[in-house]
Amino acid sequence: MEDVGSLAARVAAVWLALVLALIVVPSALGVSLGISEAYMRLLVRTLEWATIRIEKGVKKAQPQMLKTPVANGIIERDETTMEKEIAGLHRVDFEFSDIFYFCRKGFEAIVEDEVTQRFSSEELVSWNLLTRTNVNFHYISLRLTIVWVIGVVVRYCFLLPLRFTLAAIGITSMIVGTTMVGQLPNSNVKSYLSELVHLTCSRILVRALSGTIHYHNKENKPQKGGICVANHTSPIDAIILTNDGCYAMVGQVHGGLMGVIQRATVKACPHVWFERSEVKDRHLVTKRLREHVADKSKLPILIFPEGTCINNTSVMMFKKGSFEIGGTIYPVAIKYDPQFGDAFWNSSKYNIVSYLLRIMTSWAIVCNVWYMPPMVRKEGEDAVQFANRVRSAIARQGGLTELPWDGGLKRAKVKDTFKEEQQKNYSKMLVRNGSIGNLSTGTESD
Amino acid sequence: MGSRASTLLRDEEIEEIKKETGFSHSQITRLYSRFTSLDKGENGTLSREDFQRIPELAINPLGDRIINAFFPEGEDQVNFRGFMRTLAHFRPIEDNEKSKDQNGPEPLNSRSNKLHFAFRLYDLDKDDKISRDELLQVLRMMVGVNISDEQLGSIADRTIQEADQDGDSAISFAEFVKLRC
Numbered sequence: 001m002e003d004v005g006s007l008a009a010r011v012a013a014v015w016l017a018l019v020l021a022l023i024v025v026p027s028a029l030g031v032s033l034g035i036s037e038a039y040m041r042l043l044v045r046t047l048e049w050a051t052i053r054i055e056k057g058v059k060k061a062q063p064q065m066l067k068t069p070v071a072n073g074i075i076e077r078d079e080t081t082m083e084k085e086i087a088g089l090h091r092v093d094f095e096f097s098d099i100f101y102f103c104r105k106g107f108e109a110i111v112e113d114e115v116t117q118r119f120s121s122e123e124l125v126s127w128n129l130l131t132r133t134n135v136n137f138h139y140i141s142l143r144l145t146i147v148w149v150i151g152v153v154v155r156y157c158f159l160l161p162l163r164f165t166l167a168a169i170g171i172t173s174m175i176v177g178t179t180m181v182g183q184l185p186n187s188n189v190k191s192y193l194s195e196l197v198h199l200t201c202s203r204i205l206v207r208a209l210s211g212t213i214h215y216h217n218k219e220n221k222p223q224k225g226g227i228c229v230a231n232h233t234s235p236i237d238a239i240i241l242t243n244d245g246c247y248a249m250v251g252q253v254h255g256g257l258m259g260v261i262q263r264a265t266v267k268a269c270p271h272v273w274f275e276r277s278e279v280k281d282r283h284l285v286t287k288r289l290r291e292h293v294a295d296k297s298k299l300p301i302l303i304f305p306e307g308t309c310i311n312n313t314s315v316m317m318f319k320k321g322s323f324e325i326g327g328t329i330y331p332v333a334i335k336y337d338p339q340f341g342d343a344f345w346n347s348s349k350y351n352i353v354s355y356l357l358r359i360m361t362s363w364a365i366v367c368n369v370w371y372m373p374p375m376v377r378k379e380g381e382d383a384v385q386f387a388n389r390v391r392s393a394i395a396r397q398g399g400l401t402e403l404p405w406d407g408g409l410k411r412a413k414v415k416d417t418f419k420e421e422q423q424k425n426y427s428k429m430l431v432r433n434g435s436i437g438n439l440s441t442g443t444e445s446d
Numbered sequence: 447m448g449s450r451a452s453t454l455l456r457d458e459e460i461e462e463i464k465k466e467t468g469f470s471h472s473q474i475t476r477l478y479s480r481f482t483s484l485d486k487g488e489n490g491t492l493s494r495e496d497f498q499r500i501p502e503l504a505i506n507p508l509g510d511r512i513i514n515a516f517f518p519e520g521e522d523q524v525n526f527r528g529f530m531r532t533l534a535h536f537r538p539i540e541d542n543e544k545s546k547d548q549n550g551p552e553p554l555n556s557r558s559n560k561l562h563f564a565f566r567l568y569d570l571d572k573d574d575k576i577s578r579d580e581l582l583q584v585l586r587m588m589v590g591v592n593i594s595d596e597q598l599g600s601i602a603d604r605t606i607q608e609a610d611q612d613g614d615s616a617i618s619f620a621e622f623v624k625l626r627c
Contacts, residue, residue, distance in 0.1 A: 094585065094601050094602075094604075094605050095605075095625075096564070096568070096605070096609070096617075096622065096625055097564075097625075098588070099508060099564060099567060099568075099584065099588070100564065102506055102507060102508040102512075102588070103508065103512060103536075103564070103567070104536070105502070105506055106503055106506045106508060106509060106512035107512070107533065107536045108502075109500050109502035109503040109506065110497065110500065110503060110512075110533070111477065111480060111533065112480065113500050113501065113502045113503070114502065115500070115501045115502065116483070116484075116499065116500055116501075120483060348486075405501060409501050413498070413499075413504065414501040414504045414505055416505075418501075418505035419504070419505040419506070419507060419509075419590075420590055420591075422505060422506070422507055423507050423588065423589055423590030423591075423592060424590065424592050426507070426588050426589055427589040427590065427592035427593050428592075430589065430593065430601065431593065431597075
């Protein structure tokens with residue numbers, strides 16, 4: 001028994017030493033030993049091979065499936081506007097067939113709508129050898145299955161413990177490091193050390209996710225006293241960004257481990273954590289952020305204006321609060337590559353622990369980060385227009401679609417004003433077409 | 447999770463649905479994924495709230511009527527078969543179907559069945575007639591608050607006048623069919 005115990009202890013010690021030497025120390029110094037690059041190359045080659053096999057297998061099994069599938073969905077939507085469809089035919093006024101337009105739109109929405117699909121993970125074009133993404137892919141060949149089994153073994157038995165160790169190291173050193181730095185009096189040394197601690201721990205955590213991040217246009221990196229806005233896909237967005245620079249985080253105070261991290265880090269660096277009650281008070285929030293931004297020596301704030309996680313295929317409505325603070329906005333676009341691992345956190349389906357587990361058993365997290373030139377509010381532009389302008393820029397840069405819908409629709413009901421707008425449009429057509437001249441009510445005047 | 451969707455739908459069920467509705471195998475599996483993603487309660491049926499969670503449907507003026515069409519008389523839940531049966535009304539007619547034999551049962555998406563579906567959207571009390579009140583109800587849903595009662599009433603009267611052939615101030619299904627150009 002003792003032999004087994006001491007053997008296990010020795011194995012653990014060797015393991016820890018290897019991890020520290022090969023991963024932790026280089027990331028602390030900011031150098032790379034090339035191990036992750038080699039892993040990524042192998043992974044890319046394997047997935048390409050798998051894709052080719054699957055395509056060959058599919059062609060063999062179902063040769064008649066040559067009908068090209070619709071690019072982005074199940075159905076091809078007919079985009080005729082209400083005006084063209086109902087009012088296009090020359091006629092007097094109301095027709096029984098007018099309901100067909102609304103019927104059609106309704107059925108299209110039932111089969112596939114633009115909004116609810118953003119709250120679940122993106123479907124892959126080709127299987128990436130993870131069970132969780134296997135939606136419609138059937139058994140193809142023995143070799144593919146063997147590769148899949150090897151993949152499962154590698155991911156769960158080797159990568160998962162490794163990543164877990166790294167994450168543990170990263171979080172512990174973040175808490176310990178920032179607490180220690182927090183004891184120092186405010187000075188340049190303190191800021192320098194705090195930045196160092198944050199950067200190092202971020203790098204360790206990124207390694208813990210096997211993250212490969214490409215940063216573009218680094219000359220546009222957010223400056224002090226500015227506000228950095230980005231699209232939101234998952235809680236690890238923050239880690240992705242802090243891997244390359246230091247930001248002041250904004251967020252609600254949580255309990256548990258997250259709360260411990262928050263309390264520790266705020267001593268070292270002026271993050272802005274709000275109590276749950278304060279969040280309701282928008283003026284208080286705006287005031288605190290405005291004070292932070294006004295102090296030009298403070299780190300740039302990091303805000304995710306969508307307010308909730310979206311699945312990285314589109315950018316939803318930006319809440320205007322962040323754009324009322326003033327100051328310079330530095331937009332950042334983050335686009336994950338879903339082939340290697342799905343970063344989206346579907347908070348209604350998975351809690352944070354199962355989410356992290358899924359992330360740690362994916363192949364890798366690969367993403368592109370684009371820093372974009374700073375934007376300021378123009379004369380005569382209100383917060384909503386400014387928010388939309390920034391959103392379009394981010395969507396264009398990241399190759400995402402833009403949706404005018406509110407991310408809050410994940411949980412809340414849609415406002416009635418949209419329905420009222422449609423009703424108004426239809427009424428306009430009825431009144432315009434109809435010869436109801438002598439019964440004018442003054443509701444519509446074009 | 448993704449794989450759950452395809453395993454819970456057995457092949458015999460898919461065949462039955464295929465025969466009844468005319469959807470293809472892959473269409474049925476995809477629509478089943480859609481059904482399960484809408485089914486937040488994960489009990490194999492959809493309720494009216496599940497439909498109303500679709501924002502584009504919730505803002506449709508006729509949204510409630512359309513949702514109602516899915517639920518059989520007096521029931522609050524619709525299963526996948528019922529879901530597909532209603533959707534089948536709007537399945538586009540494939541080329542190879544046009545020449546099918548006339549002796550088999552009429553496909554769900556035939557012109558006549560589509561008209562029946564539309565008729566039922568108006569005819570709430572299912573008495574096979576669209577009364578002035580029922581027409582007014584649908585009109586009111588579509589225009590909201592933007593048109594006055596008198597104006598709406600005159601539109602309804604004029605529409606019924608044009609379509610009514612047997613003088614009972616209501617539209618029967620035969621008169622309804624004749625309206626379409």
